[in-house]
Structure formats: C-alpha cells, structure tokens
Amino acid sequence: MNNFHGIIFAYSAAPELRELVGARTAASLPFCGRYRLIDFALSSMRNAGILDVGIIMQRDYQSLLDHIGSGKAWDMSRRSGGLRMLPPFGLPEYHTGNYTGTIEALNAVSTYIRDIPQKYLVLLLGNMCANIDLVPVMRQHRRSGAEITAICADHTPAQSHHRYVLGEDGLVKQILFDRNDEWEGLPALEGYIINKDTLLKMMDECKARNQYSFHKHAVAAFLAEGGKMCAYVHPGYAVAIRTVEAYYQASMDMLKTEYRRQMFPADRPVRTKAHEEVSTYYGERAVSRNSLVADNCKIEGSIENCIIFSGARIEKGAKLRNCIIMRGGIVGENAELDCVIADKYCSFSSGTVLKGNAKLPTVVPKGVSI
Amino acid sequence: MKKNCIAMLLAGGQGSRLYALTQKVAKPSVPFGGKYRIIDFPLSNCANSGIDTVGVLTQYRPLQLNSYIGNGQPWDLDVTDGGVYILPPYQSAGEKGSWFSGTANAIYQNISFIESYNPENVLILSGDHIYKMDYSDMLREHVEKEAACTISVLQVSMEEATRFGIMNLGEDGYVEQFEEKPKQPKSDLASMGIYIFNWKKLREYLIADENDPKSSKDFGKNIIPKMLSAGEKLWPYRFKGYWRDVGTITSLWDANMDMLSPDLINLYDPAWPISSRSPVCPPHYAGEESEIIHSIVTEGCEVDGHVENSVLSPNVIIGRGATVNYSVLMPGAVVESGAIVEYAIVGENTVVRSGAHVGALPDGTDAWGVATCGPDIEIRSGAAVPAGAMIYTGEEV
Numbered sequence: 040m041n042n043f044h045g046i047i048f049a050y051s052a053a054p055e056l057r058e059l060v061g062a063r064t065a066a067s068l069p070f071c072g073r074y075r076l077i078d079f080a081l082s083s084m085r086n087a088g089i090l091d092v093g094i095i096m097q098r099d100y101q102s103l104l105d106h107i108g109s110g111k112a113w114d115m116s117r118r119s120g121g122l123r124m125l126p127p128f129g130l131p132e133y134h135t136g137n138y139t140g141t142i143e144a145l146n147a148v149s150t151y152i153r154d155i156p157q158k159y160l161v162l163l164l165g166n167m168c169a170n171i172d173l174v175p176v177m178r179q180h181r182r183s184g185a186e187i188t189a190i191c192a193d194h195t196p197a198q199s200h201h202r203y204v205l206g207e208d209g210l211v212k213q214i215l216f217d218r219n220d221e222w223e224g225l226p227a228l229e230g231y232i233i234n235k236d237t238l239l240k241m242m243d244e245c246k247a248r249n250q251y252s253f254h255k256h257a258v259a260a261f262l263a264e265g266g267k268m269c270a271y272v273h274p275g276y277a278v279a280i281r282t283v284e285a286y287y288q289a290s291m292d293m294l295k296t297e298y299r300r301q302m303f304p305a306d307r308p309v310r311t312k313a314h315e316e317v318s319t320y321y322g323e324r325a326v327s328r329n330s331l332v333a334d335n336c337k338i339e340g341s342i343e344n345c346i347i348f349s350g351a352r353i354e355k356g357a358k359l360r361n362c363i364i365m366r367g368g369i370v371g372e373n374a375e376l377d378c379v380i381a382d383k384y385c386s387f388s389s390g391t392v393l394k395g396n397a398k399l400p401t402v403v404p405k406g407v408s409i
Numbered sequence: 410m411k412k413n414c415i416a417m418l419l420a421g422g423q424g425s426r427l428y429a430l431t432q433k434v435a436k437p438s439v440p441f442g443g444k445y446r447i448i449d450f451p452l453s454n455c456a457n458s459g460i461d462t463v464g465v466l467t468q469y470r471p472l473q474l475n476s477y478i479g480n481g482q483p484w485d486l487d488v489t490d491g492g493v494y495i496l497p498p499y500q501s502a503g504e505k506g507s508w509f510s511g512t513a514n515a516i517y518q519n520i521s522f523i524e525s526y527n528p529e530n531v532l533i534l535s536g537d538h539i540y541k542m543d544y545s546d547m548l549r550e551h552v553e554k555e556a557a558c559t560i561s562v563l564q565v566s567m568e569e570a571t572r573f574g575i576m577n578l579g580e581d582g583y584v585e586q587f588e589e590k591p592k593q594p595k596s597d598l599a600s601m602g603i604y605i606f607n608w609k610k611l612r613e614y615l616i617a618d619e620n621d622p623k624s625s626k627d628f629g630k631n632i633i634p635k636m637l638s639a640g641e642k643l644w645p646y647r648f649k650g651y652w653r654d655v656g657t658i659t660s661l662w663d664a665n666m667d668m669l670s671p672d673l674i675n676l677y678d679p680a681w682p683i684s685s686r687s688p689v690c691p692p693h694y695a696g697e698e699s700e701i702i703h704s705i706v707t708e709g710c711e712v713d714g715h716v717e718n719s720v721l722s723p724n725v726i727i728g729r730g731a732t733v734n735y736s737v738l739m740p741g742a743v744v745e746s747g748a749i750v751e752y753a754i755v756g757e758n759t760v761v762r763s764g765a766h767v768g769a770l771p772d773g774t775d776a777w778g779v780a781t782c783g784p785d786i787e788i789r790s791g792a793a794v795p796a797g798a799m800i801y802t803g804e805e806v
Contacts, residue, residue, distance in 0.1 A: 072692030073708075299691065308689045313483075315682040318443040318705035318721075319693070320671070325702060327695035327712075334444070334692075334707055335677070347692075
C-alpha cells in the first residue's frame with residue numbers, strides 16, 4: 040500500500056465566479072475544452088500512484104458527482120480503498136452556512152480522516168489549475184522528516200493570498216497573509232503533504248478553540264510552536280480559480296504552447312471522464328487561428344483565440360474572437376462574439392452581436408438562448 | 410446461463426492486402442476514421458444490438474488487438490456472465506494443436522467456448538467492415554423465418570456483383586444458390602460475410618466439414634454450399650445503409666474519405682454510438698497560421714499548417730507551412746514544416762521530415778495510387794515517396 044492518502048477540497052463556492060458557479064462548485068468548472076478543474080488534482084494524485092482519495096464537498100455537488108462517477112477515469116474505482124465522496128456528516132450544531140475554512144471542512148468529515156490507514160495525507164485544492172508532479176514532493180516529505188510540506192509556486196499567481204518565508208536552514212519560519220509582493224517568501228499553492236497525526240492534532244485544537252482556518256489558525260499556531268515545515272517549489276503553471284477574470288485568463292493561457300506543455304505533459308496525462316465523441320469537422324470555409332477545439336464540434340465559421348468545448352456548432356459566417364464556448368454551444372450564422380464565456384448549451388441566433396472585454400468578459404449562463 | 414445469441418468475431422486474418430499497415434498488427438486494429446480502429450465497428454454494433462458475449466478469434470499479430478480490447482469496457486462489454494473474450498488457437502491434452510486453418514475451422518476449434526454459453530444462435534462477424542447494423546433486427550428475422558442460417562446481404566450494382574459472393578434467391582425468398590465472384594451474376598445481392606446460424610445446426614456442419622479432407626474450412630466456400638445442398642433454409646437479410654470492406658489500401662483510403670461526409674455514415678448518432686478506446690489527450694490546437702478545410706481533426710492534434718480533405722487521428726502534428734491534402738494520418742503521425750503529403754496514408758508515429766514529399770495528385774494513369782507509409786517510419790528531409798508507393802517499417806527513405 041502506498042503510504043499517502045489524498046484529500047481534495049471541492050466545497051469552495053467562490054462567489055466571484057458569479058454565474059459560472061450557479062449550479063456547481065469551482066472544482067467542477069469546465070476547463071480547456073473537455074476537463075473540469077478537479078481533473079488536475081485527481082490526475083496529479085493518480086499519476087503519483089495515490090488511489091485512495093477523499094473529496095470534501097458541501098453543496099451544489101450534483102455536477103461534481105456526475106463528473107466523477109465511480110472514479111474509474113482516474114483508476115480510483117477500487118475493491119478496497121479508492122475514491123470516496125465526502126459530503127458533510129459531522130457538522131457542528133451551530134453550523135448553518137458554507138464551510139468557513141478548511142479546518143471546519145475537515146472536522147465535518149473527521150471520522151473519515153481518523154480512519155485513514157495511511158501515514159501521510161496529500162491535500163490539494165479542487166479548483167487549482169496546475170498539473171503538479173507529486174512524486175518529488177512525496178520523496179522530499181519523507182526524507183526531510185518534516186511534519187508538513189507546503190507546495191509553493193515559482194512565480195506569483197494572480198491572487199496568491201499567502202506566502203511562506205524560509206529560514207536559513209531551509210525550513211518555513213513564517214507565514215505571511217494577503218501579500219502579492221514579489222520579493223518576500225514563496226507563494227503558497229494551498230497544496231500540502233502533512234502527517235496524519237499532525238493534521239488530527241490541528242483539527243482537534245482548532246475545534247477546541249472554535250477556530251476554522253487552516254492557514255490563519257492551524258498553520259500559524261504550528262509554526263509558532265516551532266513545528267517542522269518544509270516548502271516544495273512546483274516548477275510549472277499554477278493558478279487557483281476563484282474569479283471570472285482568473286478563469287478567463289487561465290483559459291486563454293492554455294492557448295500558449297509553453298503553458299500547455301506544462302499542463303498536459305505526455306508522461307503525466309490529465310485524465311477526465313470519457314465521453315462518446317466523434318472527431319471535429321471543419322467545413323469548406325472554416326477559419327481557425329490560435330484556438331483549442333475539443334471533439335464532436337462542427338466549425339463552419341471563423342474562430343480566433345477561442346476555447347471550444349465538445350459538441351459546439353459554429354455556423355457559417357460566424358466570427359468568434361477571444362471566446363470560451365462550453366459544451367453544446369451553438370453560434371448561428373454571421374453572429375459575432377468577442378470576449379464571451381458561454382456556459383454549457385447556450386445558443387446565439389443568427390446575426391447576434393455580443394462583445395465583452397478581456398478584463399470583464401461577458402458571461403452567458405448555462406442554457407441561455409440569445 | 411443460456412444465451413439467445415452470442416457473437417464470434419473473426420479477427421485472425423493478416424489482411425495482407427493492407428501490406429505495410431498490417432506488417433505489425435492485425436487488420437482489425439488498423440486505425441480508421443480519426444478516432445477508431447476497424448474492430449470498433451463490429452464491437453459497437455454488438456453492444457448496441459444487445460449482444461453482450463463476444464468471442465474475438467485472434468491469430469495473426471494479436472498483441473495490439475489484445476491490449477486494445479482489454480476487458481471491453483469502452484464498448485460496455487465488461488459485464489458479468491458474458492463480455493468480450495480473446496480466443497487464440499490453443500492446444501488440448503494429447504493433441505498437437507494447430508493454427509486456425511480457415512474461418513469455419515476457427516469456430517470449430519472454439520466449440521467448447523460457444524457451448525459454455527449454450528446459445529440458440531451464433532452470430533459470425535468479420536473484423537474488416539465499416540458499417541452500423543442492428544444485429545437484433547437480423548436475429549428477429551432469422552427466428553421468424555426459422556432459418557438454419559441467415560446471411561446479411563447488400564444490394565450492389567451488377568458490375569460490382571462480379572467481385573462478391575452472390576446469393577440467388579428462390580421464389581419463396583430463401584437462398585437457392587450461392588456463387589462466389591460469378592462472371593455472369595444472376596442477382597445483385599452480395600453477401601456481407603455476416604451470418605447468424607442456429608447453433609445446433611452449425612455445430613453439426615462444422616464437425617462434418619472438419620472431417621472432410623477436401624474442405625478448405627471456410628464459411629463461404631464450404632459451410633454455406635453444404636447447407637444449401639442439404640436443403641437447409643437459408644434466409645437473406647437485406648441490409649440497407651453504409652457498408653464498406655476496407656481490406657485494400659484503396660478501399661481503406663476511400664472509406665476514410667467518406668468520414669468527411671456525415672450523410673454517408675452518421676457517427677454523430679447518440680442512439681448508435683461507435684465507441685473506441687481513446688487515449689487521454691487535450692483538445693486539438695489550431696495554430697496561428699493553420700488552415701483546416703473540409704477535414705476531421707481530433708484530440709491531441711497540433712495543426713500549424715494547411716490541412717484539406719483529410720482525416721487526422723489523435724496526436725497528429727502538422728508543422729508550419731506543411732501541406733496535407735486528401736490524406737489519412739494515423740495516430741501520432743508527424744508532418745514537419747514545409748513537407749507535402751497528398752493522396753496518402755501515413756502510419757502511426759511515422760515522421761515526414763521537412764521538405765519531404767509523400768504521394769502525388771492523380772494523373773489519370775493506371776499506375777497512380779494512394780501512397781502508403783507504414784508505422785514508425787522516418788521519411789527523410791527532401792525524400793520523395795511517389796504515388797502508389799508502399800513503404801514498410803524498417804525501410805530507409
């Protein structure tokens with residue numbers, strides 16, 4: 040048995056994703072033509088041989104359940120162990136709203152955590168857009184003897200909300216909050232490897248003190264008490280998706296070959312639910328420039344800097360620039376769209392003109408016809 | 410548990426007329442139509458027709474086929490009490506064991522597999538046809554007509570009829586005569602090589618045929634004529650729709666080109682999906698200078714050049730300034746910048762270096778043909794592969 044057990048946080052509602060999280064959590068947000076954000080965390084774990092994984096969720100998780108199914112796509116449908124979906128089953132009596140923090144979310148499934156047979160836990164965010172190679176992190180964690188290893192970025196992702204400052208011995212000595220400055224500390228990717236005993240102690244202490252935050256309370260207290268914590272720097276693309284702007288920017292980043300190579304390396308594939316699909320057909324007058332197109336589309340019009348999900352139809356004379364068209368979108372003849380994010384199954388009738396702005400893309404909610 | 414009908418898929422043939430494409434793999438696992446391999450069609454048809462037990466008879470180069478089929482999960486054939494089984498030739502105690510010596514012999518050697526399901530009927534399929542067919546409809550007719558054997562037939566033109574096994578019918582509508590490639594055909598109903606047999610009957614004929622030293626142990630040549638002369642009821646099931654034998658380079662290329670016209674065969678039909686075991690790859694990328702016209706493209710491709718009238722399989726890379734026209738690119742094929750590929754089939758993971766030229770436009774002569782490069786070949790920079798050429802793996806070009 041692999042001595043690592045995965046936990047993915049998929050409860051985040053991320054209200055700044057607005058219409059995009061109308062009926063889903065950030066973790067199940069469709070991304071890059073055929074994926075959901077949680078595919079990255081699941082695939083990172085699968086590619087590191089971690090097949091026992093719990094997914095913590097709270098509400099609006101129908102789309103997540105539908106996507107993940109038995110976990111087969113990630114080889115996590117196992118006879119023993121494998122994938123477990125973890126809706127709340129130990130909420131404190133006073134609880135009414137959303138989980139206020141990671142520790143509260145963990146405490147809500149504390150019986151599951153306590154029963155984990157493995158020694159180490161790998162914690163990842165379900166809405167982190169990053170293909171993290173966990174193998175070197177696991178190796179470093181075991182060798183360093185640290186109780187916690189924090190996965191950090193080698194650059195400052197947009198909205199990085201806290202950073203770790205290392206001492207001369209290479210250990211983490213301080214956590215800084217709400218800092219975007221480039222010059223101090225390593226930006227955290229909110230992914231950790233942590234000894235199970237250490238996490239349980241944190242959960243118990245926070246519960247006793249009525250605290251909920253992993254970073255503000257648990258990690259800060261751990262460091263203050265002189266706990267041994269290391270940092271690991273993930274060398275590739277990484278950004279947490281919490282706002283429409285971040286989602287749009289990360290999507291457009293995937294048009295850059297360099298980022299695509301980091302996110303979709305051949306030896307660490309990103310796995311996702313398989314759909315029954317056929318190839319995409321390009322018509323006699325199709326124009327395609329710098330775009331990512333999934334299967335089962337019909338492209339008769341023109342696309343430039345676009346992400347087109349499966350099942351989309353772009354009719355003759357339609358002109359799309361800088362758009363994200365999710366599954367089943369239909370863009371009618373001679374329609375013109377610019378900087379539009381169309382959620383699943385939207386349709387735009389012939390001649391429709393809709394323009395957003397790269398800083399403020401227009402979001403069309405799921406199933407809307409214009 | 411007793412089964413009404415199980416399928417036996419003949420996938421052991423070499424497919425020698427596909428030359429370089431079947432040098433290392435069996436014909437049924439040759440890539441087709443971008444996302445598929447040929448065997449996806451009969452396997453999907455089985456699953457869609459409610460036939461959940463399929464024996465796949467393999468013999469020639471089965472490794473890739475075995476791993477491709479696996480447990481049958483992509484076709485929903487990973488079921489308990491049934492499923493998909495790979496059936497290679499095997500040895501029994503006291504016997505020498507032998508290769509399958511013909512289509513009928515292949516089934517004969519697997520009588521005990523079929524018996525273990527105790528089926529009423531057995532569907533015999535071949536692994537080299539592209540079509541969508543509801544076998545349950547054929548089975549219904551087979552039962553209604555109380556036939557010993559039902560043969561799926563397709564109406565062809567009288568010219569084409571000389572290339573097929575032709576069924577001549579009696580007044581009652583049952584098959585009266587079977588002629589293999591008749592010079593002067595009396596009917597235009599061609600056998601598609603798809604049979605449903607009453608298992609008890611077939612079993613008798615297989616055993617008798619096995620003991621006939623003159624028999625070539627073939628369904629079309631031996632079993633069907635013997636049943637006819639014994640006066641068994643043979644019913645023709647008339648199939649309407651798209652059906653292509655892809656046993657030759659030209660027919661394989663033609664059928665691939667057909668995939669560009671969804672009105673010929675609609676693979677978009679959610680009620681009749683053709684499934685495949687697809688690799689996991691990101692959506693395809695159409696680059697800044699790409700031009701993709703009247704073509705199909707699938708996941709993992711990176712297109713920076715000009716692609717027209719072509720079929721691109723997963724993970725194909727077309728470099729900047731490269732031209733691909735009327736061609737079939739199999740998974741992982743690479744056409745580097747400035748190379749030209751026209752009227753060609755490029756095998757899996759074959760690389761066409763920049764400046765190379767594969768294939769040529771039709772010139773109206775008989776010598777012209779589709780140029781074919783097998784898998785894992787490097788076509789060197791500046792090399793020219795002429796029309797109709799056949800490049801084998803291991804050759805230096």
